[in-house]
Amino acid sequence: QKEVEQDPGPLSVPEGAIVSLNCTYSNSAFQYFMWYRQYSRKGPELLMYTYSSGNKEDGRFTAQVDKSSKYISLFIRDSQPSDSATYLCAMSAEYNFNKFYFGSGTKLNVKP
């Protein structure tokens, strides 16, 4: 069993839709939860970071962590074609923002 599971998609939605992306994990030691966005032929870029359980909002993006269920989510409101990319969840047990366990990524396509 992988430590981090993520539905690979692809997920295709119309412009303006609300998108929900999810990951589950098995290691209860994970404390730091990140969402990265990766465009084709580029390295991942950090979208959101959350520590422990709770919600965090940044513009059109909301990250949720439920440690009791070992489940994290990223919501994108009013999705735009420019949001089309692969979204990767990442987790770490240490306060070391450069030693992550990544999910396999969900490919999102937002149609105009």
Next chain:
Amino acid sequence: ETGVTQSPTHLIKTRGQQVTLRCSSQSGHNTVSWYQQALGQGPQFIFQYYREEENGRGNFPPRFSGLQFPNYSSELNVNALELDDSALYLCASSSEGLNTEAFFGQGTRLTVV
């Protein structure tokens, strides 16, 4: 752009050969991690270097080795290349301190034939 540069961008090698990939970290960053991203998969942590010392290693065999230089740039070396080593190799640099983000380079696409 993140300020993290990797070279080369693409590389084709033959099975059994050795390869060296390079990463220049962002200015002010003293930590570099290397990740392997197979096609359609998420990045997998290979190892991390902090101030020229290895600081943690993922589940990769010893033929994957690394180095960090006094200017904090880094190399990833892979010996006895196998077909399954074909992947995008990413490096990410970061610094110490609270809420420090890791910035990724654009990666080196390695193809082993």
